[in-house]
Amino acid sequence: MANFNIHAGETLLETCNVKKIYDMDGKRPRGVNPPVVLEDIDLKINAGEFVALLGPSGSGKSTLLRILAGLLRPTEGQVLFKGVPQHRPNPHLSIVFQTFALFPWLTVLQNVELGLEAQEVPPTQRMRRSLAAIDTIGLDGFEDAYPKELSGGMRQRVGFARALVVEPELLFMDEPFSALDVLTAANLRKELLSLWHEHKIPTRAILMVTHNIDDAVLMADRIVVLGANPGIIRVELSGLPMEQRDANNANYTKMVDLIYRIMTSPQADISTLMPQEKKEVTSGKLIPPKPQPYQVLPHVAISDVTGLLELVHSKGDREDLYQLGRDLQLEVDDLLPMVDAAHMLGFAEAQEGDLILTETGKRFAEAGVLEEKDLFRQQAIKNVTMLRHIVRALAREPGHTLPEERFLSELHEHFSDDESWSQLETAINWGRYAELFSYQEERGVFRLEEPETVAALVS
Numbered sequence: 001m002a003n004f005n006i007h008a009g010e011t012l013l014e015t016c017n018v019k020k021i022y023d024m025d026g027k028r029p030r031g032v033n034p035p036v037v038l039e040d041i042d043l044k045i046n047a048g049e050f051v052a053l054l055g056p057s058g059s060g061k062s063t064l065l066r067i068l069a070g071l072l073r074p075t076e077g078q079v080l081f082k083g084v085p086q087h088r089p090n091p092h093l094s095i096v097f098q099t100f101a102l103f104p105w106l107t108v109l110q111n112v113e114l115g116l117e118a119q120e121v122p123p124t125q126r127m128r129r130s131l132a133a134i135d136t137i138g139l140d141g142f143e144d145a146y147p148k149e150l151s152g153g154m155r156q157r158v159g160f161a162r163a164l165v166v167e168p169e170l171l172f173m174d175e176p177f178s179a180l181d182v183l184t185a186a187n188l189r190k191e192l193l194s195l196w197h198e199h200k201i202p203t204r205a206i207l208m209v210t211h212n213i214d215d216a217v218l219m220a221d222r223i224v225v226l227g228a229n230p231g232i233i234r235v236e237l238s239g240l241p242m243e244q245r246d247a248n249n250a251n252y253t254k255m256v257d258l259i260y261r262i263m264t265s266p267q268a269d270i271s272t273l274m275p276q277e278k279k280e281v282t283s284g285k286l287i288p289p290k291p292q293p294y295q296v297l298p299h300v301a302i303s304d305v306t307g308l309l310e311l312v313h314s315k316g317d318r319e320d321l322y323q324l325g326r327d328l329q330l331e332v333d334d335l336l337p338m339v340d341a342a343h344m345l346g347f348a349e350a351q352e353g354d355l356i357l358t359e360t361g362k363r364f365a366e367a368g369v370l371e372e373k374d375l376f377r378q379q380a381i382k383n384v385t386m387l388r389h390i391v392r393a394l395a396r397e398p399g400h401t402l403p404e405e406r407f408l409s410e411l412h413e414h415f416s417d418d419e420s421w422s423q424l425e426t427a428i429n430w431g432r433y434a435e436l437f438s439y440q441e442e443r444g445v446f447r448l449e450e451p452e453t454v455a456a457l458v459s
């Protein structure tokens with residue numbers, strides 16, 4: 001089998017001051033500021049490196065991957081490949097997607113050959129190289145199978161073979177294991193890592209977008225953590241030495257815990273989260289956070305927040321976030337919005353990697369249904385700008401009703417179309433639970449149910 005020379009150290013890909021705003025194809029109303037998805041992104045990918053890009057949902061990981069690949073233009077700043085500014089899709093780079101993206105009517109071999117067809121490689125050479133890639137990635141014997149005959153793990157192997165057959169200098173992976181079951185993912189991860197470390201694949205650097213902290217710590221030499229709204233690089237951490245990449249190793253646990261802390265404390269100054277012995281465990285660039293220009297509602301159901309608070313209460317009102325994630329079998333991406341919501345509502349605080357209930361949070365966790373609702377209503381009105389705004393606007397209207405467009409158009413000033421809807425849906429969900437207002441779905445109309453009582457809360 002071929003053994004490829006990586007020539008470590010050289011900067012292959014680099015972004016300078018990249019900023020991204022989706023301009024919505026000019027559909028945005030005049031005077032409205034489109035949301036900034038990425039800001040001030042300076043990132044280098046060097047030969048010999050496996051870089052993981054972690055960040056909460058919506059922080060712009062996939063957008064950054066597409067900009068780096070040349071599939072999307074940055075609004076400001078530039079992408080350099082070996083020092084040369086890029087203006088089109090980078091031909092030296094392949095991407096493996098979460099959803100496999102295979103053609104169901106083509107066999108494994110034909111799917112893998114596709115990349116080489118585009119490069120106009122002659123048929124015999126095409127077949128020889130494709131068979132070799134299929135062999136390397138462990139699919140020998142399945143050349144003539146169709147995707148529907150394969151398991152998820154095998155389909156993703158075809159995805160890898162198709163990406164690698166063109167011998168790309170850079171391999172990008174966008175959540176490559178998240179559609180696979182745990183064991184299949186672990187197996188594929190291990191095999192991919194050994195191919196990479198033994199230089200059995202031609203790639204000189206790998207960039208992986210993931211929401212899975214364990215994947216990042218197990219695989220990466222450098223971990224870049226993005227923050228959201230706008231997406232900025234919060235910190236770059238050096239990965240662990242290979243011998244420490246083991247769930248039983250103390251430094252592994254520390255590293256996972258640190259990343260958990262960083263991701264669950266989106267507003268914190270990173271330097272306050274670093275452990276004393278940080279220099280031994282990690283090093284990297286520390287970037288101070290920027291103040292959030294507007295409050296972003298995390299998309300969680302109130303029942304999930306209630307469940308989280310009750311669990312923390314049962315543990316003595318303080319619990320390690322990493323442990324909470326494990327207990328609830330939640331990825332950080334799913335836990336994070338719940339922690340955000342509990343914090344926003346004044347029920348809990350994330351401190352030093354722990355979630356600690358406030359006095360109100362303790363009362364909420366102990367309350368019966370009626371008191372729980374009452375407390376929630378008070379906290380929601382006090383802390384959630386959007387709910388307060390809706391109630392105030394409804395209270396001012398003679399009929400105490402308003403159409404959803406009124407609030408959607410305001411949300412569009414800060415969020416994309418999809419995110420505006422998601423923000424409104426969350427506000428509706430919370431507002432209904434708190435019995436602040438009703439919302440008629442068919443007509444898209446808000447109504448203040450008990451105008452006097454509710455309006456008094458915001459006066």
Ligand SMILES: Nc1ncnc2c1ncn2[C@@H]1O[C@H](COP(=O)(O)OP(=O)(O)OP(=O)(O)O)[C@@H](O)[C@H]1O
Nearest residue numbers: 022037056057058059060061062063064416418419
């Ligand atoms: N084509 C588009 N047009 C407008 N807005 C977009 C577009 N693609 C993404 N966005 C917005 O940009 C923001 C970042 O999206 P992106 O998919 O890059 O984030 P992510 O970190 O990869 O999220 P996830 O982990 O949920 O996939 C989101 O608010 C999203 O709604």
